[in-house]
Amino acid sequence: MPELPEVETVARQLAPLVEGRTVAGVRLLDPRLRNGPLPRLTGRRVERVGRLGKQVMFVLSPRPGERNGGGLWLLVHLRMTGRLHWVERLRRGEGAHLRARFRLDRGELLFVDTRRFGTFSWYRSREEAEPVGIDPLSSAFTPRRLAELVAGSRQALKPFLLRQDKLVGLGNIYASEIPWVAGLSPFRRVGRLKPDELRRLCRATRRVLRRAIDNCGTTFSDFQDARGVEGSYQRFLAVYDRAGERCRRCGARVRRRVQQQRSTFWCPGCQR
DNA sequence: CTTTCAGCCTGGGCGC
DNA sequence: TGCGCCCAGGCTGAAA
Numbered sequence: 001m002p003e004l005p006e007v008e009t010v011a012r013q014l015a016p017l018v019e020g021r022t023v024a025g026v027r028l029l030d031p032r033l034r035n036g037p038l039p040r041l042t043g044r045r046v047e048r049v050g051r052l053g054k055q056v057m058f059v060l061s062p063r064p065g066e067r068n069g070g071g072l073w074l075l076v077h078l079r080m081t082g083r084l085h086w087v088e089r090l091r092r093g094e095g096a097h098l099r100a101r102f103r104l105d106r107g108e109l110l111f112v113d114t115r116r117f118g119t120f121s122w123y124r125s126r127e128e129a130e131p132v133g134i135d136p137l138s139s140a141f142t143p144r145r146l147a148e149l150v151a152g153s154r155q156a157l158k159p160f161l162l163r164q165d166k167l168v169g170l171g172n173i174y175a176s177e178i179p180w181v182a183g184l185s186p187f188r189r190v191g192r193l194k195p196d197e198l199r200r201l202c203r204a205t206r207r208v209l210r211r212a213i214d215n216c217g218t219t220f221s222d223f224q225d226a227r228g229v230e231g232s233y234q235r236f237l238a239v240y241d242r243a244g245e246r247c248r249r250c251g252a253r254v255r256r257r258v259q260q261q262r263s264t265f266w267c268p269g270c271q272r
Numbered sequence: 273c274t275t276t277c278a279g280c281c282t283g284g285g286c287g288c
Numbered sequence: 289t290g291c292g293c294c295c296a297g298g299c300t301g302a303a304a
Contacts, residue, residue: 003297032280054298079298081282097282115281152299155274162297171297220297242295260275263295 002078004136008051009231010084014139015049016272017086018109022046023060025103025252030113033099033120039072047071053131053168055080056084057085076111078173082118085110100116133168136205141167150198157193157201158186159260172186173218173240176265178204180238186264186272211236239265 002010020240022040028034045061055075076084087094088107099118102110111118123129134141149166159236161167161175170178179186183203184197193201212218216230220241238248243256243265252269 006297077298080296113281114283115296115298118283118300153273159275161297173297218297261277262298 002082002217003171004051004054004175005174005209006231007054007056007169008213009217010078010115011049011051011056012088014056014084014109017107017241018046018049018058020046020103021104021106023081023102025101025106027101027103028095028099029101032117033118035109035119036123038120039122041072041074044072048102052129053133053135053164054078056173057064057129059126068218069251070124073123073126074140075123076114077119077121078113079115079117079119081114083112083123087113091196091248094106131164131168133164133166136167136169137209141202141206142201143195146198148204151194153191154189155191155257156186157184157188158264160190161205162262172204173237174208174212176240176263177238178208181208181272183271186259186266239267241265 010195022043022045026038026041028038040063041060046058047061048057048059050057050059052075055077058074058076060072060074062071074203075080079083086107086109089103090108090110095108097114098110099113099116100120102109124134134145150160153160157179158175161170161178162172171249176186177249179203182197182200184193184201212231212233215231215236217232218233218237220234242254245254246252247254247269250267250269252267253265254265256265258264258265
């Protein structure tokens with residue numbers, strides 16, 4: 001479920017609970033999580049918890065006493081239903097869909113994932129871990145840069161926004177919300193957007209994401225952040241999951257259409 | 273380059 | 289209550 005704001009929320013809430021802690025033990029309960037032998041984590045200190053694209057990033061110290069050993073960048077991709085949950089100690093009833101446990105010197109970090117799409121990956125440097133797409137909240141994301149990304153592309157706006165090799169972090173909800181805020185139709189060919197429209201798109205992207213982060217993300221059925229608290233951005237959703245309802249801006253009926261196998265929501269009245 | 277399709281999983285909601 | 293279908297905040301690889 002998580003897109004950039006939800007992942008950012010998880011990382012921010014996990015950071016004070018986990019940073020500075022030392023890994024005391026790891027148990028992978030789902031063999032699908034391994035796309036290779038996981039390096040030894042025991043004894044490493046969690047230096048930092050953050051977000052890299054749509055993934056939660058754990059920067060781990062070298063193992064004490066290990067020769068030539070360096071730091072480790074562990075990325076957790078939550079995909080659709082993954083959740084990272086910090087607990088003082090595992091209680092009964094928390095075992096459902098538990099896929100991995102990271103025991104710390106205080107508390108425990110649980111990875112829970114109903115649909116089992118989530119993945120772990122690890123790298124030896126920040127550069128290696130860095131995604132190719134641009135982070136829309138970074139200073140590199142400008143109308144000018146956006147113009148370069150869309151140059152010559154015939155792709156429709158909404159599918160384009162989902163491309164992680166161009167922009168990292170957007171998913172199906174925000175890829176519908178952003179065009180609404182920008183007043184652009186999700187079916188517009190991105191290569192044909194005018195400079196003024198690209199500026200609006202750029203600004204809308206940042207505004208939507210910032211506001212979503214300020215509200216701890218969007219919560220539907222199964223998203224919970226690190227403490228089990230829910231986000232509240234869903235009350236700001238203008239079009240997503242609102243097919244048939246009135247557009248707050250122009251009063252027209254919001255519509256839904258399947259675009260590249262995924263639901264797109266938009267207002268035909270004010271998105272051009 | 274772009275789109276479509278199937279697949280990876282599990283569960284909730286709906287109509288009958 | 290049960291069954292079959294559709295839906296789901298992500299992504300990949302193969303094929304058209």
